[in-house]
Amino acid sequence: MFYGEGEERRLRAAFGDGPVRLWKWWWERRHRLGDWFLAVCAFPWNALFTLAPGWGLLSPVATSVLVLDMPAPLEVAVLGALALALPAAVSLTLLVRRSRPNWLMGLALVLLALFGNPVPGMLGLYTYASWFTDRRRLALWSALMVAAGAGASLVSQNRIAMTFFFLVMGVALPLTLGLWVGTRRQLIGNLRERAERLEREQHLLADRAINAERTRIAREMHDVVAHRVSMMVLQAGGLEVNAPDERTAEVAGLIRTTGREALGELREILGVLRESTDGPGEAPTAPQPVLSDLARLVGEWRSAGMGVELVTGGRPRPLPAQAERTAFRVVQEALTNAGRHAPGAGVQVRVDYGEHDLEVAVSNEPPPTRAPGAPEPPMGGGYGLAGLRERIVLAEGTLTAGPFPDGGWQVRAVLPLTGGG
Numbered sequence: 001m002f003y004g005e006g007e008e009r010r011l012r013a014a015f016g017d018g019p020v021r022l023w024k025w026w027w028e029r030r031h032r033l034g035d036w037f038l039a040v041c042a043f044p045w046n047a048l049f050t051l052a053p054g055w056g057l058l059s060p061v062a063t064s065v066l067v068l069d070m071p072a073p074l075e076v077a078v079l080g081a082l083a084l085a086l087p088a089a090v091s092l093t094l095l096v097r098r099s100r101p102n103w104l105m106g107l108a109l110v111l112l113a114l115f116g117n118p119v120p121g122m123l124g125l126y127t128y129a130s131w132f133t134d135r136r137r138l139a140l141w142s143a144l145m146v147a148a149g150a151g152a153s154l155v156s157q158n159r160i161a162m163t164f165f166f167l168v169m170g171v172a173l174p175l176t177l178g179l180w181v182g183t184r185r186q187l188i189g190n191l192r193e194r195a196e197r198l199e200r201e202q203h204l205l206a207d208r209a210i211n212a213e214r215t216r217i218a219r220e221m222h223d224v225v226a227h228r229v230s231m232m233v234l235q236a237g238g239l240e241v242n243a244p245d246e247r248t249a250e251v252a253g254l255i256r257t258t259g260r261e262a263l264g265e266l267r268e269i270l271g272v273l274r275e276s277t278d279g280p281g282e283a284p285t286a287p288q289p290v291l292s293d294l295a296r297l298v299g300e301w302r303s304a305g306m307g308v309e310l311v312t313g314g315r316p317r318p319l320p321a322q323a324e325r326t327a328f329r330v331v332q333e334a335l336t337n338a339g340r341h342a343p344g345a346g347v348q349v350r351v352d353y354g355e356h357d358l359e360v361a362v363s364n365e366p367p368p369t370r371a372p373g374a375p376e377p378p379m380g381g382g383y384g385l386a387g388l389r390e391r392i393v394l395a396e397g398t399l400t401a402g403p404f405p406d407g408g409w410q411v412r413a414v415l416p417l418t419g420g421g
Contacts, residue, residue, distance in 0.1 A: 031098065039091035042119060046087035049117040057152060058114040086111060090120045097127045105141050113148040118170040121145050125171065129178025130185070138175075145171055215390065225266060230336050233259035234343065235304050290324035291316075291351065294331060298349060301335050307346045308335065314353030323415045326395045327351065327360045333388055334362030334411040342367035342409065357397075358415045366407030388413070 026033070090111070093104040104127065108120035125145060128138050149166040236256035243249035289297075298308045331349055338347045345365040352359040385401060388411075392399040397415035404410065 035095050039094040043087045043091050045119050046090045047083045049119055050086055050115045098131055101128050109148045113151050116152040122170050122174045126174035126178040129175050130182040229259050229262050231304050234339050238305050289328045306339055309348045311350045316353055322395055323358050326391045330360050330413045338364040344368045361412040363410040
């Protein structure tokens with residue numbers, strides 16, 4: 001189609017459904033209808049040039065000599081065959097000129113050499129030049145057509161004029177017009193293919209950007225919302241256990257239950273956001289916490305009842321923003337997991353500033369035995385480590401997470417310090 005879906009919708013809105021369907025029907029069959037139109041219109045011209053006197057090896061002048069002694073009915077039959085059968089054969093070959101061009105070219109050579117009829121040759125050369133890219137075969141057919149025209153002009157009374165007229169009108173003109181139309185058709189086809197390819201690439205880039213944004217939103221929701229809600233649930237659980245009165249314990253239990261339900265719903269939302277993404281998205285561009293915010297983060301968890309120790313090694317200094325943001329998120333996620341799966345266990349956060357890399361390790365002791373009646377750990381979002389691995393990959397670092405032999409757990413990330421400090 002020469003127009004796209006958007007253009008088709010605009011045409012339907014402007015002219016209605018009926019005219020657009022009619023136009024599509026015609027456009028899809030335009031070449032076949034054009035062949036029929038050409039075959040009908042070429043029939044009288046072929047008959048006229050076949051019977052025209054003075055040109056061709058078997059021109060009607062020579063034919064009249066051959067049939068001079070024939071009975072009148074037989075002479076009429078011969079001339080009728082020449083006037084009807086040969087033009088009908090040419091019209092039939094015109095109907096298949098795009099699939100069987102050699103049939104038209106062969107018949108055109110015969111008619112040109114014997115009867116001096118240049119019409120099939122002109123149509124054949126135009127068809128071959130405009131629809132086919134085999135230039136060697138086109139040059140061969142052109143040379144044969146010139147030779148047939150030269151042979152047909154031998155019986156002409158004005159050889160030079162007829163030969164010149166044939167070379168210009170019968171060979172040069174259809175070849176030039178056919179080559180121009182064919183080149184234009186190829187150019188338009190290439191431009192249309194390029195436009196379609198660019199449109200597909202734009203759709204792919206848009207889908208990739210959408211998936212990257214969905215991944216970023218899911219990661220930020222997990223890092224920020226899940227972290228805060230998990231801390232709220234832990235604090236509510238501690239308050240429920242140590243409440244001075246029944247009313248406070250009841251309210252704390254309600255807060256804890258509501259927080260657990262919120263975490264469950266958050267997990268479903270994150271699943272919806274991530275289910276159609278193909279890979280890690282681009283790093284977020286919004287302002288994010290950095291290593292200088294670790295003290296505040298550790299203080300929040302200490303206020304929630306977690307025993308957290310912050311240890312710093314190496315020479316603290318400003319680092320690339322991506323490395324600092326990633327390191328902060330690693331610590332935040334590791335503390336959230338420790339508070340969720342090992343409540344009451346001691347946790348150590350260690351940050352080592354190396355010359356060429358930054359190492360962050362968060363390890364917790366084995367979780368103590370849960371007392372009877374104590375609140376269950378809050379439900380996790382299920383995407384914490386997946387989000388961390390995506391961040392680490394974007395930062396070109398490595399992430400390891402696993403248990404200790406005594407039942408503890410460690411999350412360790414090593415980030416290369418590239419991009420300047």
